Amino acid sequence: MAGFSYFPHTEDDLRVMLERIGVASLDDLYQDVPERFVFRGEYDLPDAMSEQQVRDYFESLAAQNARLKIFAGAGAYDHYTPAVVPYITSRSEFLTAYTPYQAEISQGTLRYIFEYQSMVCTLTGMDVSNASLYDGPTAAAEAMKMALACTKKKTRVLLSRTLLPHVIRVVETYARFHGVELGYIDARDGQTSLESLQKELEAGDVAGIIVPQINRYGIIEDLGGFEEAVHAAKAVAIAYCDPSALAVIKTPGEWGFDIAVGDGQPLGIPVSFGGPYVGFMACRKDYVRKMPGRIVGQTTDADGKRCYVLTLQAREQHIRREKATSNICSNESLMALYVTVYLSLMGPKGLRKVNCLSYGGAHYLHDELLKTGKFEEVFTKPFLKEFVLKPLVDTEKLQQKLYEGGFFAALSTEEGYVSFCVTEKRSKEEIDALVALVKEV
Amino acid sequence: MKYYDKLIFELSKPGRQGFTLPENGYGRCVKELPEGLRRQSEPELPEVSEPDVVRHYTNLSQMNFGVDTGFYPLGSCTMKYNPKVNEEVAAMPGFTGLHPLQPGVDGAKAVIEGLDKALSAITGMARFTFEPCAGAHGELTGLMIMRSYHMRRGDLARTKVIVPDSAHGTNPASAAVCGLEVVEVKSNAAGLVDVEDLKPLLGPDIAGIMMTNPNTLGLFEREIGEIAALVHACGGLLYYDGANMNPMLGVVRPGDMGFDIMHLNLHKTFSTPHGGGGPGSGPVGVAAHLADLLPTIQVSGFHGNFGVMLRAYAYILMLGRQNVKLAGKYATVSANYIKESLKDVYKLPIPTVCKHEFVFDGLVDDGAREGREGATTLDVAKRLLDFGFHAPTIYFPLLFHQALMIEPTETESLETLDAFIDVMRKIAAEAAEDPAILKEAPHGAPIRRPDETTAARQPILKYQDA
Numbered sequence: 075m076a077g078f079s080y081f082p083h084t085e086d087d088l089r090v091m092l093e094r095i096g097v098a099s100l101d102d103l104y105q106d107v108p109e110r111f112v113f114r115g116e117y118d119l120p121d122a123m124s125e126q127q128v129r130d131y132f133e134s135l136a137a138q139n140a141r142l143k144i145f146a147g148a149g150a151y152d153h154y155t156p157a158v159v160p161y162i163t164s165r166s167e168f169l170t171a172y173t174p175y176q177a178e179i180s181q182g183t184l185r186y187i188f189e190y191q192s193m194v195c196t197l198t199g200m201d202v203s204n205a206s207l208y209d210g211p212t213a214a215a216e217a218m219k220m221a222l223a224c225t226k227k228k229t230r231v232l233l234s235r236t237l238l239p240h241v242i243r244v245v246e247t248y249a250r251f252h253g254v255e256l257g258y259i260d261a262r263d264g265q266t267s268l269e270s271l272q273k274e275l276e277a278g279d280v281a282g283i284i285v286p287q288i289n290r291y292g293i294i295e296d297l298g299g300f301e302e303a304v305h306a307a308k309a310v311a312i313a314y315c316d317p318s319a320l321a322v323i324k325t326p327g328e329w330g331f332d333i334a335v336g337d338g339q340p341l342g343i344p345v346s347f348g349g350p351y352v353g354f355m356a357c358r359k360d361y362v363r364k365m366p367g368r369i370v371g372q373t374t375d376a377d378g379k380r381c382y383v384l385t386l387q388a389r390e391q392h393i394r395r396e397k398a399t400s401n402i403c404s405n406e407s408l409m410a411l412y413v414t415v416y417l418s419l420m421g422p423k424g425l426r427k428v429n430c431l432s433y434g435g436a437h438y439l440h441d442e443l444l445k446t447g448k449f450e451e452v453f454t455k456p457f458l459k460e461f462v463l464k465p466l467v468d469t470e471k472l473q474q475k476l477y478e479g480g481f482f483a484a485l486s487t488e489e490g491y492v493s494f495c496v497t498e499k500r501s502k503e504e505i506d507a508l509v510a511l512v513k514e515v
Numbered sequence: 516m517k518y519y520d521k522l523i524f525e526l527s528k529p530g531r532q533g534f535t536l537p538e539n540g541y542g543r544c545v546k547e548l549p550e551g552l553r554r555q556s557e558p559e560l561p562e563v564s565e566p567d568v569v570r571h572y573t574n575l576s577q578m579n580f581g582v583d584t585g586f587y588p589l590g591s592c593t594m595k596y597n598p599k600v601n602e603e604v605a606a607m608p609g610f611t612g613l614h615p616l617q618p619g620v621d622g623a624k625a626v627i628e629g630l631d632k633a634l635s636a637i638t639g640m641a642r643f644t645f646e647p648c649a650g651a652h653g654e655l656t657g658l659m660i661m662r663s664y665h666m667r668r669g670d671l672a673r674t675k676v677i678v679p680d681s682a683h684g685t686n687p688a689s690a691a692v693c694g695l696e697v698v699e700v701k702s703n704a705a706g707l708v709d710v711e712d713l714k715p716l717l718g719p720d721i722a723g724i725m726m727t728n729p730n731t732l733g734l735f736e737r738e739i740g741e742i743a744a745l746v747h748a749c750g751g752l753l754y755y756d757g758a759n760m761n762p763m764l765g766v767v768r769p770g771d772m773g774f775d776i777m778h779l780n781l782h783k784t785f786s787t788p789h790g791g792g793g794p795g796s797g798p799v800g801v802a803a804h805l806a807d808l809l810p811t812i813q814v815s816g817f818h819g820n821f822g823v824m825l826r827a828y829a830y831i832l833m834l835g836r837q838n839v840k841l842a843g844k845y846a847t848v849s850a851n852y853i854k855e856s857l858k859d860v861y862k863l864p865i866p867t868v869c870k871h872e873f874v875f876d877g878l879v880d881d882g883a884r885e886g887r888e889g890a891t892t893l894d895v896a897k898r899l900l901d902f903g904f905h906a907p908t909i910y911f912p913l914l915f916h917q918a919l920m921i922e923p924t925e926t927e928s929l930e931t932l933d934a935f936i937d938v939m940r941k942i943a944a945e946a947a948e949d950p951a952i953l954k955e956a957p958h959g960a961p962i963r964r965p966d967e968t969t970a971a972r973q974p975i976l977k978y979q980d981a
C-alpha cells in the first residue's frame with residue numbers, strides 16, 4: 075500500500091503490531107462486525123490530492139466569492155482584527171489542545187479563560203461569566219432555560235420583538251422542544267415597549283424576559299423601568315447585547331439586569347461566513363450555580379502557587395447527565411482567546427475609539443443617505459453603528475447597484491426597511507463612494 | 516514547561532496602548548448620545564503595549580500541552596494530528612471576509628455542498644445540516660429531528676428515549692434539554708447493550724434510541740442489526756452518536772446499520788483542532804425520509820462553524836477515497852497494540868478486540884499494602900504528565916470505578932506507542948514498589964496538583980475578585 079503523510083504506519087510497523095495482537099490482518103480486527111454491514115464498495119469521493127492541489131482548489135473556491143465592502147450588520151459586525159489576534163490564536167499550544175481537564179499542563183488555556191471571564195464581567199457589569207457558549211443566539215436560548223431554572227415552576231419567557239431575527243428563531247427552536255411557552259413584548263417606535271411588558275407580566279407565570287441592548291434596528295434601547303417591573307414579578311431580566319458597544323453604552327449591570335448574553339464576534343472575530351463565533355454569558359453572583367457551561371476559577375497548587383482550574387463542575391452534563399439543565403460540553407474556547415487578545419490590545423481607550431469611529435461613520439452615512447432623497451427616516455431614536463431607513467426606490471435595484479459597485483449594504487429587513495452598518499474599518503471615502511452610487515439609483 | 520505567573524491585568528499601566536486606529540474625521544462621537552444611555556465608568560480592561568500582549572500570551576501558551584507538543588491518548592476525544600494546510604485554507608481572506616448574509620458566495624456554498632456530499636458518502640446518510648457547533652449540539656439537533664418526525668405523524672405519546680448506561684454524559688443531557696425522558700438500558704458482561712434488557716423497554720412511548728457504535732468501551736455493538744429491527748418495529752428511530760466514528764472509516768456506514776439520524780464531530784474524526792475546548796462542529800446527517808425536516812430546525816445563528824467545515828473538507832480532499840479508508844483501521848490496530856502490551860499490568864475488564872479505544876480498570880498491583888494506600892487512576896494520570904504524555908480520559912465510562920480510557924488515533928508512530936507503553940509499565944512498577952511517587956505527581960509540570968476543593972468552596976472567578 076502507498077504511504078500517506080499523516081499516517082506513520084510502515085508495512086513493518088503493522089506486522090509488529092499485528093503479531094503482538096495475535097491477528098493476521100487489519101481486517102481481522104473487525105471480525106465482530108456482521109458481514110452484512112461491512113462496506114465493500116468505494117466511497118464516492120475524489121482521489122487523494124497533493125497539498126498544492128488542495129490549496130489551489132480552495133483558492134479557486136475562495137475566488138468565486140465576492141469580496142465586498144461590508145456596510146451591514148444584523149448580528150455579524152465587520153470590525154478590524156489586529157494582526158496579533160490570529161498570530162497568537164494560531165499557536166499550536168492553544169490550537170491543538172483539548173479542554174483543560176489536566177490543569178497541571180493546561181495553565182495557558184485556563185489562565186486566558188480566567189482573563190476572558192474577567193473581561194466579560196467588566197464589559198457587562200456582571201459578577202460572573204462562563205468560559206463561553208456556541209454563539210449569541212444559542213447563548214440567548216441557554217439564558218431562556220436558565221431563567222426557568224432560577225425561578226422554578228414558571229413556564230413562560232418573554233422575548234422582545236426588537237431582538238435580532240436569528241436570535242428569536244433559535245430561541246423559538248429551543249423553546250419548542252424544551253417545553254417553554256414564549257410570549258412576546260411588542261415594539262413601539264423601534265424599541266421594546268414597557269407598557270407591553272407590563273401587560274405580559276400581569277398575565278403571570280413569567281420566568282424571565284430577554285430584551286436587546288442594541289436592537290435589530292440598531293437602536294440603543296432605553297430600559298428605564300424594566301428592571302423594577304421584572305423583579306416585581308419575580309422574574310429574571312436578561313439582556314442580549316453587543317459586547318463591543320458595552321464599552322460606551324449603559325451596561326446590563328447598570329440597568330439592574332440579572333443576566334447578560336450575546337455574541338462575542340464583534341470583539342476581533344472575522345465575519346467568516348457566520349462562524350466560528352463565540353457566545354458569552356454573564357450573570358449576578360446569586361445565579362452562578364444555575365449558569366450553563368464551564369467556569370474557570372483561581373486557586374493554589376500543592377506548593378501554594380497561584381493557579382487556575384475548571385470549577386463548580388457539579389452543574390455540568392458529565393456529572394448530572396439527564397438532570398442537567400444544559401448539554402453543552404465543547405464550547406468555543408479558542409474564540410474566547412480571540413476576544414481576550416483583542417480586548418488586551420484595545421483596552422478601554424481603543425474600544426471607545428472603535429465605537430466613536432463607528433458612531434461617526436454611521437451618523438455621517440445616515441445623514442448623507444437622507445440627503446439623497448431616496449430614503450425616509452423610520453425612527454428617530456439614538457443609534458450607534460447600525461440603522462434602518464425606509465427606501466423610496468426599488469430595494470432590489472438598490473441592492474444590485476451597490477453589489478455591482480463592490481458593497482454589501484441596504485440589507486432588507488422583515489419590516490420592509492433596509493439596514494446599514496458602519497464600523498471603524500470603513501473610511502469616509504468608501505462612504506462617499508457608496509452614497510454616490512445610491513444617487514444613481 | 517516553565518511556570519509564568521502573570522495575568523494580563525497585572526501588566527497594565529495607564530497610558531500604554533496596544534491598538535492603532537485611524538483618526539476620527541467625522542467630527543462626531545458617542546458623547547452625543549443621551550447621558551442616560553451612556554456607560555458611566557470605563558471598563559476595567561488592561562492597558563498594555565503590543566509587545567506586552569505578544570509576550571504574555573506566548574508565555575501562557577508555553578504552559579499548555581497540545582497534539583503538536585506530544586502524545587495525547589485522551590479516550591473518546593480522537594486527538595489526531597491537525598494538518599497545517601487546513602489552517603491555511605480556513606484563513607483565506609476569500610472565506611474569512613464573507614458576511615453570513617451577503618450575496619456572491621458561490622465558493623462558500625460549494626464548500627458546504629461538497630462537504631455534505633462527502634460526509635453522506637462516508638456515512639451512508641442522505642443529507643447533513645451544518646448548523647450544530649459541537650457534538651452535544653448535534654445530539655440535541657438530532658433529537659429535535661427525532662421528535663419532529665413523531666410529531667408530524669401525530670404520534671405525540673413518544674416522550675422517552677433509550678440511552679445505554681455506557682453513553683457519553685451529553686446523551687442524557689441532550690435528551691433532557693430536548694424535552695425527552697431518559698430510559699437507561701444496561702450493558703451486559705461483554706460491555707455491549709443487553710438486548711434482553713432492551714426488549715421490555717420498547718413500546719409506543721419510545722421515540723428512539725441513542726447509540727454510540729463502537730461504544731465508549733471501544734467495543735462494536737455487534738447486535739446492532741437486531742437492535743435496529745426491534746426499535747424500528749416499535750415505531751422508534753435510531754440515533755448514532757458519531758463521537759466514535761473514527762475506527763469505522765472504511766469499514767461500516769451508520770446508514771447501512773439502520774441508523775436514521777447521526778452526528779459527526781468534525782473536530783474528532785475529521786482532524787479539525789480542538790482549540791482548548793472548541794470551536795467544534797457537529798453536523799447532523801439524516802436518512803432520506805427525514806431530509807425535509809432539516810430546514811424546520813434552526814439551532815444556531817447562521818451557517819454553523821464554517822471555518823471548521825473548511826478544515827474538515829480540506830482534510831477529506833487530502834486523504835481522498837484511498838486514505839479515508841485506512842484511517843479507521845490504523846487507529847484500531849494502534850489501540851489494540853497498546854492494550855495487548857499493557858494488559859498484564861493494568862486490569863482489562865473486557866478482553867475482546869477493541870476498536871479505536873479501550874478501557875482499563877486501574878492497576879493490577881496498585882501498591883496497596885497494610886498501612887499504605889494504593890495508587891489510583893488519577894495518580895497514574897498525573898504521573899504520566901511527568902513523562903511528557905497527556906493523560907488518558909479518566910473515571911469514564913462510569914461502568915468501572917478506576918476507568919482509564921486510552922485512544923491513540925492513527926497519526927501516532929510505533930515508536931511513540933512503544934515509548935508510551937514503556938512509561939505506563941514503569942509507572943505500574945513504581946506503584947507496586949511505592950505509590951507515593953505517583954500520589955505526589957506531577958513533579959515536573961508548571962504547577963503541582965491544584966486545590967480544587969477550595970476553588971469550588973470559595974470561588975474566585977474573575978480578576979476583580981482575587
